[in-house]
Amino acid sequence: MTTLLKGFLASTVLTTVASVSSAVELEVTHWWTSGGEAAAVVEFANAFNATGNTWVDGAIAGSGGTARPIIISRILGGDPMHATQLNHGRQAEELVEAGLMLDLTDVAEAEGWKEIVNPSSLLDSCTVDGRIYCAPVNIHSWQWIWLSHKAFADAGVEVPGNWNEFIAAAPALEAAGKVPLAMGQQPWQTAGAFDVMTIALAGPEVWTDVVMNKNADAVQGAAYTEVFEAAATARTLAANSNVQDWNLATNLVITGQAGGQIMGDWAQGEFALAGKTAGVDYTCLPGLGVNQVISTGGDAFYFPKQDDPAIEAAQKELAALLLSPEVQVAFNLKKGSLPVRGDVDLSTANDCMQKGLEILASGAILPGSDQAFSPDTQSEIKDLMVEFWNDSTISASAAQERYADIIANAD
Template sequence: MRHARITSGVAAIALTLAAAAARATDIEVLHWWTSGGEARALAELTKKLEASGHRWRDFSVAGGGGDNAMLLLKTRVVSGYPPMAAQIKGPEIREWAEEGLLADIGDVAKAGNWDATLPTVVANAMKYEGRYVAAPVNVHRVNWMWINPEVLKKSGVEPPATWDALISSADSIRKAGFVPIAHGGQPWQDFTLFESVALGVGGADFYRRAFVSLEAATIQSPTMIKALDTFKALRKLIDAGANNREWSAATAMVINGKAAVQFMGDWAKGEFAKAGKQPGRDYLCLPAPGTDKTYTYNIDSFAFFRQRQDDARKAQADLANALMGAEFQENFNLAKGSIPARTNARMDRFDDCAKRSAEDFRATAQSGGLVPSVAHRMAAPEAVQAAMQSAVSSFFNDPGMSSRDAQARLLQAIAQR
């Protein structure tokens, strides 16, 4: 993200936000955790900081899978009043750091022994030029399939092991009175589904070459066409009311027995927990078809913006320590549905879905099946990610757009880096 891109389109409204600057003793954090399960998780952080004498100033921005939040963040930065911290992740951390806008929290990390506490892939994502500028709170697995077992039982079908099996079972699910796939027709949700399809069809090496290395030859390959064809076939398994549906409303369709499956990261589990549902009994958590030996990860993290006042910098240090606290990460992730970022976290209070996530994270890190989520800003630069998401969502929702057309747009997207 170059400075020109940060300022583009937001300078005109920057002056209106100057009066909203937080006092130095306040902790203002931008995030997009607004669903029920996410709010429960965030309450753990608020409670922790207010207990230590700080005032929490919530800066929540709903919708867009974080897109709306990033637009408002750029506006605040241009105005000269950045929040103390913001929910930023993946390559975007580096892009903000390259502008000289992020604070060095290396002293906090050193005192907390973060290098020894965090998995290498997580620690590296928090650093710029070897210095910590962000703190992680969790690791999400994105390539989950959430299943209502009673719906499948009434439909006479088994949990799908392949995408073809899911597609072929759709008629039976519909005849039984259910929606095959609960989905929200928003671009980021379309892209989330597509990345699981691409991973299941092509495997980890294909995924890494296409969405991390951004190799033109891989984008142009027959495997990409197969992934796109499979993805388009799933469109017929989604109900007519999906347009602009929030992801949590799609999760509720599975919870309430209206739909068979949803493909979403494990933040969905927070919604099941909030509804009092138990894994293995009320719902099943399985890797998306063809992805059982792989793991797409999404790390929620907070980047710290440079502050002028000493007391603000002290509050930032307290926030960073709170985010990485063992007790906080345990309580937070029990509510959020994810797993702690810390390698030494206790897992005895976590459910079987989380325990499997932790085990698979470790196993795929060793086997090579661990890959960053491109849909959730962990793999590609912002401009590339946005262009890919637009291409995928347009393809999914335009009956007249062919797989070859979508492939060409993906190829154009990688030129945005």
């Protein structure tokens, strides 16, 4: 617990919660179940357990798309967990408006979150009507392609430096028996890859006009035509990927069975767990090596309301702990994400994380799509991408037309 929060809690009757004699168990739900993710979440659990309280792990196997409906159903059904991972953005908007989430404004003020959270849009995503309802814990950027040095060496070609070079190297990879592009079949993966290609190939300004401003006319322009054609090419290159989960696709790259994978920076955790070294065993290209921009979505923890002062105090203690400097460094180094604090030392971070930190410092950042679209709109986009990636008879132009219609009606 930080000094500031100790001072805050000392002024209330809840100070006894931190003592061993009144230790509290908190059930914490999340979907961090891959090897790298599990190693990272242990850092949170260990830090909380060290306070004398107990982290009761409620990991939900599968992706966020699997976990979120379970999490939300429990909260609405009157069986809430004590803390839960969700993404920055609008996923908990209706739960907050219904009065089901704990107000963390007092913790945020005591800890000075407005001064340390960078970029400020992360805390803005936790704020409803001027009150703060979640603790942002990391910055996860989707804007990366991960390339296997072994795969390209086996194919006898240089490791690409950008998307066009990757496409040019694909025939050599296929001739060497490699899958050019690893891609899992879950909806969030194909939708995320499309978003990456959009920002890289159409450019941040066009993406912003469409996603943030909901400009459907811009979807019909030449920039988005290029993106959908690139997505059709990527669909062909990923045809023999034959895996479902994202980390299995990452493993194809780690083991040299695939040339590359478009995936967020959480893939770093899998490379690290496998003992691979950035710049030696694999290369990471932000913005597909075309537009070096990172998105600044990520994960946050919400705390469903409980009718128990002791539990509420422990919830607030955990919220503060998640943003403490030591915990931020330990967690994010293993997760592969960037810390939300702009004042911590990450000199030991690997080459890929250093690239992300440099881009973040330069200000070449964008919000995540989760911060722009409602869950309903996100579901429509994912449904379209699942159909498009799995049915080669759907042309790029037909998908572009359907996407424009979704944007025109987006909320």
